[in-house]
Amino acid sequence: MIEPKILKGFRDSLPSQEMPRQNLISQIQEVFRSFGFVPIDTPALEYTEVLLGKGGGETDKQMFRFNDNGGRDVALRFDLTVPLARFVSANSETLSFPFKRYHIAKVWRGEKPQKGRYREFLQCDFDIIGADNAQSDFEILLLVDTCLRTIGIPSFKIRVSHRGLTSSYLSSLTENVNADEILRIIDKLPKVGEEKVRELLSECGLSADNVDKVLSYISIPSENFESTLKELSSMFGSDNEYIKRLTEIRDMAAGCGVLEDFVIDTSITRGLDYYTGIVWETFLSDLPAIGSVCSGGRYNNLTGLYSNKTLPGVGSSIGLDRLIAALEELKSPIVTSNRTSDVMVIAEDNPVWAEKTAMTLRKLGLKTECYLGNKSKGAQFAFAESNGIPFVVCSEENGAYSVKEIATRQMLNLTAKQLSEKVK
Amino acid sequence: MIEPKILKGFRDSLPSQEMPRQNLISQIQEVFRSFGFVPIDTPALEYTEVLLGKGGGETDKQMFRFNDNGGRDVALRFDLTVPLARFVSANSETLSFPFKRYHIAKVWRGEKPQKGRYREFLQCDFDIIGADNAQSDFEILLLVDTCLRTIGIPSFKIRVSHRGLTSSYLSSLTENVNADEILRIIDKLPKVGEEKVRELLSECGLSADNVDKVLSYISIPSENFESTLKELSSMFGSDNEYIKRLTEIRDMAAGCGVLEDFVIDTSITRGLDYYTGIVWETFLSDLPAIGSVCSGGRYNNLTGLYSNKTLPGVGSSIGLDRLIAALEELKSPIVTSNRTSDVMVIAEDNPVWAEKTAMTLRKLGLKTECYLGNKSKGAQFAFAESNGIPFVVCSEENGAYSVKEIATRQMLNLTAKQLSEKVK
Numbered sequence: 001m002i003e004p005k006i007l008k009g010f011r012d013s014l015p016s017q018e019m020p021r022q023n024l025i026s027q028i029q030e031v032f033r034s035f036g037f038v039p040i041d042t043p044a045l046e047y048t049e050v051l052l053g054k055g056g057g058e059t060d061k062q063m064f065r066f067n068d069n070g071g072r073d074v075a076l077r078f079d080l081t082v083p084l085a086r087f088v089s090a091n092s093e094t095l096s097f098p099f100k101r102y103h104i105a106k107v108w109r110g111e112k113p114q115k116g117r118y119r120e121f122l123q124c125d126f127d128i129i130g131a132d133n134a135q136s137d138f139e140i141l142l143l144v145d146t147c148l149r150t151i152g153i154p155s156f157k158i159r160v161s162h163r164g165l166t167s168s169y170l171s172s173l174t175e176n177v178n179a180d181e182i183l184r185i186i187d188k189l190p191k192v193g194e195e196k197v198r199e200l201l202s203e204c205g206l207s208a209d210n211v212d213k214v215l216s217y218i219s220i221p222s223e224n225f226e227s228t229l230k231e232l233s234s235m236f237g238s239d240n241e242y243i244k245r246l247t248e249i250r251d252m253a254a255g256c257g258v259l260e261d262f263v264i265d266t267s268i269t270r271g272l273d274y275y276t277g278i279v280w281e282t283f284l285s286d287l288p289a290i291g292s293v294c295s296g297g298r299y300n301n302l303t304g305l306y307s308n309k310t311l312p313g314v315g316s317s318i319g320l321d322r323l324i325a326a327l328e329e330l331k332s333p334i335v336t337s338n339r340t341s342d343v344m345v346i347a348e349d350n351p352v353w354a355e356k357t358a359m360t361l362r363k364l365g366l367k368t369e370c371y372l373g374n375k376s377k378g379a380q381f382a383f384a385e386s387n388g389i390p391f392v393v394c395s396e397e398n399g400a401y402s403v404k405e406i407a408t409r410q411m412l413n414l415t416a417k418q419l420s421e422k423v424k
Numbered sequence: 425m426i427e428p429k430i431l432k433g434f435r436d437s438l439p440s441q442e443m444p445r446q447n448l449i450s451q452i453q454e455v456f457r458s459f460g461f462v463p464i465d466t467p468a469l470e471y472t473e474v475l476l477g478k479g480g481g482e483t484d485k486q487m488f489r490f491n492d493n494g495g496r497d498v499a500l501r502f503d504l505t506v507p508l509a510r511f512v513s514a515n516s517e518t519l520s521f522p523f524k525r526y527h528i529a530k531v532w533r534g535e536k537p538q539k540g541r542y543r544e545f546l547q548c549d550f551d552i553i554g555a556d557n558a559q560s561d562f563e564i565l566l567l568v569d570t571c572l573r574t575i576g577i578p579s580f581k582i583r584v585s586h587r588g589l590t591s592s593y594l595s596s597l598t599e600n601v602n603a604d605e606i607l608r609i610i611d612k613l614p615k616v617g618e619e620k621v622r623e624l625l626s627e628c629g630l631s632a633d634n635v636d637k638v639l640s641y642i643s644i645p646s647e648n649f650e651s652t653l654k655e656l657s658s659m660f661g662s663d664n665e666y667i668k669r670l671t672e673i674r675d676m677a678a679g680c681g682v683l684e685d686f687v688i689d690t691s692i693t694r695g696l697d698y699y700t701g702i703v704w705e706t707f708l709s710d711l712p713a714i715g716s717v718c719s720g721g722r723y724n725n726l727t728g729l730y731s732n733k734t735l736p737g738v739g740s741s742i743g744l745d746r747l748i749a750a751l752e753e754l755k756s757p758i759v760t761s762n763r764t765s766d767v768m769v770i771a772e773d774n775p776v777w778a779e780k781t782a783m784t785l786r787k788l789g790l791k792t793e794c795y796l797g798n799k800s801k802g803a804q805f806a807f808a809e810s811n812g813i814p815f816v817v818c819s820e821e822n823g824a825y826s827v828k829e830i831a832t833r834q835m836l837n838l839t840a841k842q843l844s845e846k847v848k
Contacts, residue, residue: 002729005514011467036765036793037793039443041436041445047431069488072431090436096810135794135796136796138779251776340524355566355676355680367459387520
């Protein structure tokens with residue numbers, strides 16, 4: 001006999017986990033589609049060379065990489081951004097730009113498994129490729145906002161910043177410093193705290209005075225978009241191109257009535273080098289400990305590795321696992337219902353009747369299953385209860401069903417139509 | 425620069441391919457859910473030992489198998505049946521039986537790539553585990569039937585047979601023959617033709633007389649379920665347990681008004697050894713060349729390899745790629761529409777207005793996108809046309825939009841509500 005074990009860092013998704021996930025995905029997908037975003041798919045396995053790109057980072061060591069039967073050096077994708085760059089380069093003749101796509105698919109990373117970190121997980125990315133303007137920045141932000149509102153998150157803030165502004169500020173410090181490195185250090189602030197950030201900044205060569213300046217820049221209050229924008233405007237001038245971009249975004253958010261969901265937070269930098277414009281992270285007001293549920297930013301050269309064409313883009317990821325955790329804490333019906341069907345029909349030695357009845361109820365829009373085992377009636381009711389099924393149809397007489405309502409343990413006499421109304 | 429190439433036998437799915445696929449999947453999923461079937465997921469990567477099982481077959485050589493960074497012998501799953509067996513064994517304490525699950529996910533096989541065969545493809549499986557009775561056989565068949573009817577396949581036949589009957593018949597030939605081998609030879613009939621089947625049957629030791637008998641058995645006419653069942657009843661007796669099973673299935677199909685979609689076809693055997701009860705394949709009447717779009721059968725020991733518990737099951741696969749090919753030939757709207765949105769709004773230097781307008785239209789249920797590039801108005805209309813978008817909102821005055829109807833090239837004056845009605 002073989003032990004039915006699974007690999008460390010991998011997991012089965014039971015129906016009680018997979019149903020909420022699929023519910024959430026289908027709601028988010030509907031939002032994407034309502035904005036004209038289209039789905040794509042790419043292979044799970046690619047040439048290692050293609051996935052590595054410039055490479056050299058942490059992800060390389062974490063790749064599931066091997067030689068296939070034909071001796072090719074291949075690997076499982078570790079994100080959906082590199083495959084997107086490869087995809088857009090390979091299919092640029094066929095796609096129409098600006099290209100708005102979403103991609104919800106598995107990625108694999110051989111990280112050390114720990115709480116909440118898996119070696120296989122679902123990534124959910126959406127991007128606009130081929131446009132660099134405030135409207136595309138705003139549309140991605142509005143998508144984040146609409147997704148969270150649609151799934152019923154009661155209160156959240158999308159914390160936006162502009163890498164251009166932060167970099168300008170850093171260059172104004174007149175020291176010869178590596179701006180990318182400083183951005184990476186700032187990014188660590190919520191994890192390591194202010195003292196450690198001070199230490200790291202000094203270590204990378206900043207004078208004590210400049211360390212203070214950096215810390216005061218990233219501490220500009222972020223209560224509301226408007227006031228932070230005002231402060232930054234007075235620092236950089238309202239003609240500054242990054243200030244202009246943020247102002248345009250503010251105007252669109254206000255026009256669409258969603259400005260209250262956004263703040264400017266100068267401490268947001270996103271560690272990754274490839275971001276060049278606005279960047280953001282999203283926190284739930286009631287559950288800050290869950291961390292950012294939606295992060296992203298603008299990058300100005302997605303396809304440079306694979307093509308001569310330079311294509312700007314802006315995109316975001318939704319952290320599905322974190323959102324599910326949040327929805328569980330918020331007891332959202334998206335994740336709490338374990339109901340497999342609305343109605344169960346039990347056969348009582350008459351499967352033909354049971355199947356016919358189930359068919360009738362399905363045609364009325366009720367999710368209906370038949371009990372297919374051979375247990376006692378009591379066990380059948382217990383089966384219904386443990387699967388969250390509220391009604392069990394037991395028999396039929398004169399066009400009415402004898403129905404057990406699981407919650408009340410009562411027997412009811414209902415026509416198909418009455419039962420359907422009771423379910424809804 | 426790195427060439428953006430993909431591996432042989434793998435493919436990108438462009439929006440024009442992925443949208444139809446997702447549409448089809450969501451319709452099929454809705455059918456599954458309406459029957460109380462629930463989704464599960466399992467890891468793409470498993471221990472090779474777990475996937476190999478008894479192994480030794482063709483699939484073993486086709487596995488993408490390697491040692492991971494921890495030195496574990498792992499492989500990508502090549503089907504969803506072996507992972508289901510492992511899943512049910514590992515989670516048997518948590519699941520309630522009869523367990524009805526579906527699983528739509530990628531599998532990988534290093535087969536020689538050829539027309540219509542890929543090394544990565546979507547599998548769509550649905551099974552009932554833990555019941556061996558006519559009603560569960562029928563429910564899987566009814567699911568096949570309902571899926572095909574729901575997606576609008578105009579005419580098809582589900583060709584059912586019973587491995588038990590065929591095996592009984594073969595044992596009655598009183599020669600010492602390997603029934604499984606003969607079943608595998610019969611399975612090849614549509615591919616290799618009758619002459620070749622005769623030859624292969626002789627080669628495996630059947631007398632000329634018995635070769636004739638086998639061929640006449642598998643040639644029993646299959647015009648309609650009723651008449652074939654009658655003929656088989658007279659051969660095996662109506663008390664035969666397999667005849668009884670087929671009779672019960674007939675009764676349920678007749679009761680649900682779907683009997684006309686089924687025939688008994690004694691030449692259907694399904695090559696695989698693990699089938700023990702009814703087996704079936706499904707052919708589209710208008711497109712027989714596409715081959716079987718839905719196959720499956722009953723097996724009596726899914727979990728034997730991983731557990732002491734014997735669990736019977738019945739299940740089926742839907743060939744999504746074949747169905748998509750069929751829907752394309754049938755010009756079904758599920759696959760032919762390339763529409764990314766119902767409406768496109770162009771900004772004309774006023775992105776705030778454009779985003780607000782798009783939001784208003786989305787709230788009326790219209791899929792609405794904004795044009796985000798910086799091309800001329802003519803190019804924007806061309807963009808809408810190439811993305812199948814029927815209406816372009818250009819401006820607004822006194823509560824009415826100036827709307828270009830792409831098909832007629834006319835400018836219309838419409839309120840949001842009128843536009844919404846026009847789209848629907």
